[in-house]
Structures are given as structure tokens and as C-alpha cells.
Amino acid sequence: MKPVYTLAEALAQDPGRIAKTQALTLDSARPHMGLKGRHGLFASDAWWESITAGRIQTQTLTGIIERIYFAGQDSRRGDQVNSVTLRLADGSTVDEGIYAHRKQDIKLFVPGAMVTMVYALDELKAQPAADGSVDVARIVLQAFVSTG
Structure with a gap:
């Protein structure tokens, strides 16, 4: 399995995401929007520690x-995909987004590959x-895909 995505790397590439998410958590004028922050503000040291300690379940x-398919209403080229249908061990299926830092890794998401x-x-x-x-x-937090 090849690691193709980690939240830590995504946040390093977009540090503004942390500030926006934390601001929404702290915004009492929006009581129905955002994370509760009970186990630390998003991506803070306390938040990562809460994941490691199991206070935030994974x-x-x-x-x-x-x-593989394209989900959404935006215009796109015909070869773009952003979603997959996965067959789980129990026989059920789920639809999930494709997460990959590098464009070339999206090509690993093909029918038959394990995610x-x-x-x-x-x-x-x-x-x-x-x-x-x-x-x-x-x-x-992480995404992996088989490579062969």
C-alpha cells in the first residue's frame, strides 16, 4: 500500500485551513456550524494528542x-475523476472521495485496487x-492505495 495523502501534509500546504476551522469552532455566533473542540482545536497539539490517546475516535x-467517477456539478475534462465506489469486506459498498497530494497518484485509483x-x-x-x-x-487523516 502506498501512502498518497496525510492530513498533516495537506495542512502544511494550506495553513489557512487550520485558522479558518479553529475560528469557526470558537465562533459562538455560529452555534450550529463547525467542530465542537471538546478535545482540542482542529490540528492543535491537543487535537493530535486526543487522536493518539483515543479521545477522538478513528x-x-x-x-x-x-x-471511479466524477462527483459534483463543476465543469471538467472528460478524464478527471474525484470519487470511488469501494466494495468492503462485508459486501457493502460506500462512495468516497479520492485524496492524493500528487496528481500522478490519482492514476493509482483504478477498479480492482485496494484503498x-x-x-x-x-x-x-x-x-x-x-x-x-x-x-x-x-x-x-490518511489514505493509502495498492500499487499492483
């Missing part, structure tokens, strides 16, 4: 690519979820 998803994605499940301000559970943001 989820790992692994599946085989069944289909593993690791998410942080960080609590949102707006609670509860429609089903009554704790509503969380699924934040991609």
Missing part, C-alpha cells in the same frame, strides 16, 4: 475499488445527529 475503511482510509471522528457543535447519536465530522 475509523479505518478498507475496500476494493469497483468504480484504505483513516478518519478522525470529531464531534460537531450541532447535536444530535438525525438518528439521535453524536454527530461527527469524518476528517481524512
Whole structure:
């Protein structure tokens, strides 16, 4: 499995994302928008430590690519893809975005390739979820894809 994305690298390339996300967490005028910040502000040392310690739960998803496609309404060239349908071990399917730092790594996302994605499940301000559970943001921490 080749690592093709890490949140840490993405944030290093776009440090403004940290400031914007943290500002929304701290904005009391927007009580239904953003992360709750109960275990540290997004991407702070406390937040990363909370992930390592398990206070912020993580989820790992692994599946085989069944289909690649473009999701969204923006205009695009015919060869662009940004999403995959994954077949999980239990036989179910899920649709996920493609995360890769380098454009050439997007070519690794082909039917039959295996993908593993690791998410942080960080609590949102707006609670509860429609089903009554704790509503969380699924934040991609890492993405890996098989290379052969």
C-alpha cells in the first residue's frame, strides 16, 4: 500500500485551513456550524494528542475499488475523476472521495485496487445527529492505495 495523502501534509500546504476551522469552532455566533473542540482545536497539539490517546475516535475503511467517477456539478475534462465506489469486506459498498497530494497518484485509483482510509471522528457543535447519536465530522487523516 502506498501512502498518497496525510492530513498533516495537506495542512502544511494550506495553513489557512487550520485558522479558518479553529475560528469557526470558537465562533459562538455560529452555534450550529463547525467542530465542537471538546478535545482540542482542529490540528492543535491537543487535537493530535486526543487522536493518539483515543479521545477522538478513528475509523479505518478498507475496500476494493469497483468504480471511479466524477462527483459534483463543476465543469471538467472528460478524464478527471474525484470519487470511488469501494466494495468492503462485508459486501457493502460506500462512495468516497479520492485524496492524493500528487496528481500522478490519482492514476493509482483504478477498479480492482485496494484503498484504505483513516478518519478522525470529531464531534460537531450541532447535536444530535438525525438518528439521535453524536454527530461527527469524518476528517481524512490518511489514505493509502495498492500499487499492483
